[in-house]
Every structure is written in C-alpha cells, then in structure tokens.
Amino acid sequence: MFQLRKDEKLIEKALGGSQSSWVSLVKRYEGLVYNYCYRMTFNNSDAMDLMQEVYLAVYRNLPAYRGDGKFKSWMMRIAANKTTDFLRSRGRNPLHQAGDVLDDEFHTHDSPHSDYEEYAENKQIMKVLATLSEEHRMVVELKFFQHFTFEEISQQTGVAVSTLKTRLYAALQKLKGHMEVQNVV
Amino acid sequence: MLCDHQVVTDHLIDYIDGKLSPVMRKQVEDAMAECPSCKEAYLNAVALTQTAARWQDQPVPEWHRTEYAVRPRQQTSSWLNWTSLAASAMAILMVVFQVNISTSENGLQIAFGSQANVDAIVERKLAEYKQQQDTLLDARFVAAADKQDTARKLMMADMLDKTREERRDDLNFIVTGIQTQRFEDQAKLDKELLSLAQNQIENNQYISQLIQSANYSEGDK
Ligand SMILES: [Zn+2]
Numbered sequence: 021m022f023q024l025r026k027d028e029k030l031i032e033k034a035l036g037g038s039q040s041s042w043v044s045l046v047k048r049y050e051g052l053v054y055n056y057c058y059r060m061t062f063n064n065s066d067a068m069d070l071m072q073e074v075y076l077a078v079y080r081n082l083p084a085y086r087g088d089g090k091f092k093s094w095m096m097r098i099a100a101n102k103t104t105d106f107l108r109s110r111g112r113n114p115l116h117q118a119g120d121v122l123d124d125e126f127h128t129h130d131s132p133h134s135d136y137e138e139y140a141e142n143k144q145i146m147k148v149l150a151t152l153s154e155e156h157r158m159v160v161e162l163k164f165f166q167h168f169t170f171e172e173i174s175q176q177t178g179v180a181v182s183t184l185k186t187r188l189y190a191a192l193q194k195l196k197g198h199m200e201v202q203n204v205v
Numbered sequence: 206m207l208c209d210h211q212v213v214t215d216h217l218i219d220y221i222d223g224k225l226s227p228v229m230r231k232q233v234e235d236a237m238a239e240c241p242s243c244k245e246a247y248l249n250a251v252a253l254t255q256t257a258a259r260w261q262d263q264p265v266p267e268w269h270r271t272e273y274a275v276r277p278r279q280q281t282s283s284w285l286n287w288t289s290l291a292a293s294a295m296a297i298l299m300v301v302f303q304v305n306i307s308t309s310e311n312g313l314q315i316a317f318g319s320q321a322n323v324d325a326i327v328e329r330k331l332a333e334y335k336q337q338q339d340t341l342l343d344a345r346f347v348a349a350a351d352k353q354d355t356a357r358k359l360m361m362a363d364m365l366d367k368t369r370e371e372r373r374d375d376l377n378f379i380v381t382g383i384q385t386q387r388f389e390d391q392a393k394l395d396k397e398l399l400s401l402a403q404n405q406i407e408n409n410q411y412i413s414q415l416i417q418s419a420n421y422s423e424g425d426k
Contacts, residue, residue, distance in 0.1 A: 039271050046270045054265040068266060075270070141259055148256065163218065164257040170218070182215075189214040192246040195253065 027091040035082060046075055049092065052166075053099055059161055060103050060154075061110075062146055070106045074099045096166065097176040100158065107154050148198050156191035159184055208240035217250055 027048075033041035053074055058067035077098045085094055149157055162173045170181045177184070213236050219225050220233045237244045 043270050050265050050270075051262055055260070055262050058263060059260075064266075068268065071265070072268065139261055139263060142261055142263065145256055145260055160253065164253050165260065185214050189210060189217070189246055192217075192249040192253070193242065195249045196245060 028087055031082060031085060031087065031091065042079070049095060050075070052092075053095070056096075056099060056161065056166065057103070059146065059149060059165065060107065060157065062150060066106075066110070070102060073106065074102045077102055093168070093172050093176065096162070096168070100162075100176045103158070104154075148195065151198050152191055152194055156187055156194060159187045160191050163188060208236060208243060210236075210240065210243055210246070212236045213240070213243040213246055217247060220247075221250055221254065 027045070030041045030045040030048075034045060050071065054067055054071045057070040057074070058064065061067050061070055074095075078095055081098065085091065149160065152160060158177065159173065162168050162176065163170075168176070170184050173179075173184055174181045179187075212232050213220075216225060216229055216233050220230060225233065237247050
C-alpha cells in the first residue's frame with residue numbers, strides 16, 4: 021500500500037516536470053523490466069533496446085495513466101505490447117533468427133567472473149524458455165516469473181483468461197522432457 | 206473416461222497455490238490420477254515454479270534514463286487551464302499567430318506576436334474556432350473541465366511542441382496565404398483551417414491521449 025502511494029506521488033511529480041521523480045520511478049522497476057525483456061529476447065543488447073522502448077512508451081503514456089490501478093500492472097501492459105512488436109520485427113530481421121540468440125551471449129557479457137558463475141543458472145533457465153513459442157513464453161513469463169493473476173495477464177495482453185489458461189496448459193506440455201534436467205538439480 | 210484436460214487447465218494454478226475448495230481439489234486430483242497428460246502438466250508447473258525462483262536478477266547496464274524525457278515548459282500563467290485549448294485548431298492557430306494568452310483581472314487576454322493588421326479578424330477567428338471546437342470536443346472534455354491536472358498540462362505542452370514541428374510547413378503556407386490574400390478568400394481559408402484541425406484531431410496521438418485521459422477522469426467520478 022505504501023509502495024502504491026509512493027508510485028502515485030512520483031508519477032504526479034514526474035508529470036509536473038520533476039526529472040528526479042521520473043528517474044526514481046524508472047529505477048524502481050527497471051530491474052524487473054530489464055530481466056523480463058532479457059528472458060523474452062535472450063539477448064543483452066536486445067533486452068536493453070526493448071527496455072528503453074518500454075520506458076519511452078511509459079513516459080509518453082504517463083499522462084494517460086489513470087492512477088486507479090497498480091502502476092506496475094499498467095507498465096507491464098505496455099511492456100507486453102512492446103515485446104510483441106519487438107519480437108515480431110526481430111523475426112523479420114535475418115540477423116536475428118531464432119536459435120542464434122542464446123549462443124555466445126555469456127561470452128560477450130562484460131561482467132566479472134563471479135557474475136558469470138551466478139548467471140550460468142539463468143542460461144539454463146533460458147534454454148528451457150527457448151523451447152516455447154513467443155505466445156507460450158509470454159504466459160509462462162507473466163505467470164511464473166512475474167506472478168500476475170490470470171486477470172492481470174489478460175488485461176496486459178488483451179487475451180481472454182480462458183485462452184491464457186489453455187496456452188499455459190499447452191506450454192506446460194511443451195516443456196515435456198526439458199524440465200527433467202531442471203528437476204535433478 | 207477420456208480426459209479433455211479442462212479441469213486441470215482451469216484450476217491447475219489455483220490448485221498449486223492451495224486456493225481451491227476441497228471439492229475442486231478432489232476433481233483436479235482425480236483428473237491427474239487418471240490422465241498422464243494432466244499429471245505431467247502439474248509436475249512441469251511445479252518444476253517451473255522452482256526454476257523461476259532460481260532466476261538471478263541481472264543488473265541493468267547503465268543507461269540514460271532521461272534522454273527522451275522532454276520536460277514540460279514552465280508556465281507562469283494559468284492559460285493551460287482553459288479547457289478548450291485542447292482543441293487542436295486552437296493549438297495550430299496559436300502557433301500560426303504566436304498567440305500569447307494570459308489571464309488577468311480583466312479576464313482572458315489574447316495578444317499576437319505579429320500580424321497586427323489581422324488582429325481583429327484573427328481574434329474573431331479564434332472565437333469562432335473556439336466555439337466550433339468546443340462543440341466538437343465539449344462532449345468529451347466537459348467531464349474533465351474542472352479537473353485541471355498536471356497530466357493535461359504536460360500533454361498540452363507536448364502537443365504544442367509536436368504541432369509546431371510537424372505543421373510548420375503547413376502553417377507557413379497558411380500564414381503566407383493570410384498575408385497575401387488578406388482574407389479575401391474567406392471560404393477557402395475556413396476550409397483549410399478546418400481540414401487542418403480535423404486532420405490534427407484524427408492523427409495526433411496526443412489528442413487521443415487527451416481524450417483518453419478525459420474519459421478516464423469521467424470514469425473516476
Ligand atoms: Zn487430462
């Protein structure tokens with residue numbers, strides 16, 4: 021509740037022209053958005069591009085934010101839209117064919133060695149996610165990583181709850197054989 | 206009995222979260238006991254929950270968080286409180302004639318940067334178009350008329366900026382027309398301004414956001 025109120029306050033100030041309030045608001049959620057983008061694009065630089073697109077859209081649409089719901093949920097609706105657009109346009113780009121994205125990712129990451137160890141787990145997780153279609157990955161992402169309710173996911177994606185449930189069931193079926201490796205760990 | 210997976214599809218997550226009634230829980234468990242597919246969906250969902258919990262949040266690389274964040278221009282007067290300014294025709298006219306509007310004890314004052322020779326006509330035009338646009342947009346904006354929030358101020362500032370950039374050529378053309386024709390061809394000018402205004406209303410995303418915002422305000426009541 022406190023967090024909610026603080027979001028509203030920052031938004032109000034940002035709309036009034038306070039850059040520091042805007043930066044505070046961005047910083048509060050950018051980790052969440054960035055990691056979301058990362059899991060959806062499998063690629064650091066794409067995640068960065070997508071995250072910036074999301075925040076540009078958030079900034080532009082901020083005046084239309086009603087303030088009567090959770091800002092996070094509203095923001096993630098924009099993120100879902102931008103992600104769909106992004107993946108669609110990347111799909112048309114021959115430089116970004118599915119399958120290439122996961123390789124070399126962690127070799128180009130300029131983080132210290134300890135980080136590499138830490139994120140090795142993430143690479144395993146992304147390999148599991150990579151077996152899913154974008155539609156399936158989106159619902160898995162929003163349900164299992166973001167922990168939104170089906171109603172919230174429906175609002176964010178514009179997809180009916182019943183369809184989301186069917187997609188999730190299908191996604192869980194697709195994970196057949198891929199989860200076993202994870203189970204052992 | 207052949208399973209259509211519907212029970213598990215509908216209730217799996219609530220089952221895992223322990224949110225089902227005993228009756229529903231039993232139904233889900235029965236389905237999983239009889240259907241290998243549903244059983245596997247359940248096992249994968251549990252595994253996926255554990256998998257997701259193992260994700261290590263990666264730090265966000267440094268980036269410029271305010272690069273695109275255009276700050277609203279500082280306004281000392283309260284001219285933005287004029288609801289009908291939302292009308293795009295007004296925004297255009299303001300750009301064309303460099304209108305300065307301020308409120309004082311005498312009420313609303315309108316001043317022009319140049320074009321002194323057309324002041325009278327323009328003033329009448331402003332009133333006319335204000336009326337026109339009021340009729341057009343009042344239905345949508347009246348609900349928000351008394352709710353002068355910062356959101357709309359920012360949007361107006363944005364809209365004026367954008368209008369200025371996008372319509373400069375159009376506007377120059379019209380200004381030239383005004384100067385040379387001296388409103389001899391009133392009907393043609395009317396048409397141009399009106400179509401420009403309508404075009405703006407249809408195409409300007411800021412206008413639609415404004416409308417959205419107004420609708421939201423209405424819904425809040
Ligand atoms: Zn079944």
